[in-house]
Amino acid sequence: MTSARRAGGRGHEDAAHDEPDERWAVSYADMVTVLMCLFIVLYAVSVVDETKYDQLKNGLAAAFGQSQVEGGGDLTEGLVIPPELLDDDGVRDVxxxxxxxxxxxxxxxxxxxxxxxxxxxxxxxxxxxxxRGLKIGLVGAETFFADNRADLSEKADRVLALIGDVLAASGNQISIEGHADHRAAVAPFESNWELSSGRATKVARYLVEQKSIAGTRVQAVGFSDQRPIVAGDSPEDLAANRRVDIVVLSGADEQVRSLIPGLVQAGTQS
Structure with missing residues (x-):
């Protein structure tokens, strides 16, 4: 009886060893899938138009605050995947x-x-x-205001009338931002804060009172001489810093707005 049981046991074990182990097939299938995806991506990259790819890459790099990627070095450094290779619906939507x-x-x-x-x-x-949106710079303060004055000139009325018609038809918020050069203001203004704020307020009031733009859409801000766009004391430099900007604020969320500078840059390079 003992011999029979042992023989039967050995026969069962031999049968178990004869059955093939197929667990390797799962790993093999995974490896084949990965390789297939790799070759698809490599082929897709090889057929991308290089000029358009570089424009998009550098444009979006600028949008994310990166420097443009030059030739050479690690190909993965600073790489922006072109839209053709993006499968994420959220990225495409943004x-x-x-x-x-x-x-x-x-x-x-x-x-x-x-x-x-x-x-x-x-x-x-x-x-x-x-x-931020669309900034409309009123070029040369003397075109719109008398020296050291906040009253709008006749020419300023004509320009603002035309701009106001377009702004009234939009639903965007509007920021009127006054700036002054670094020279000290004189009477009737105590400082460049009052001068820059006064000019911004005059433009804001014109849009609200003459063009019926809702006051809830408009803000007036004075930055004094704290945000110059050029450095220097030449008449041209002083005039450039003595300005009023009308900023039509974008209503998009921050994630969308952050891409706009890169798209603008890519468009100027095409």
Missing amino acids: AARAAQELDGLEKMRQQITDALASQGLQDTVDFVIDD
């Missing part, structure tokens, strides 16, 4: 909304440009689109 927001700001800029050009006033303002 990029699409940023492009849409930029398009709206550019259309507003063009409307203002066309309106001013119709009256020969296109050289009285300049524009900047950034992560």
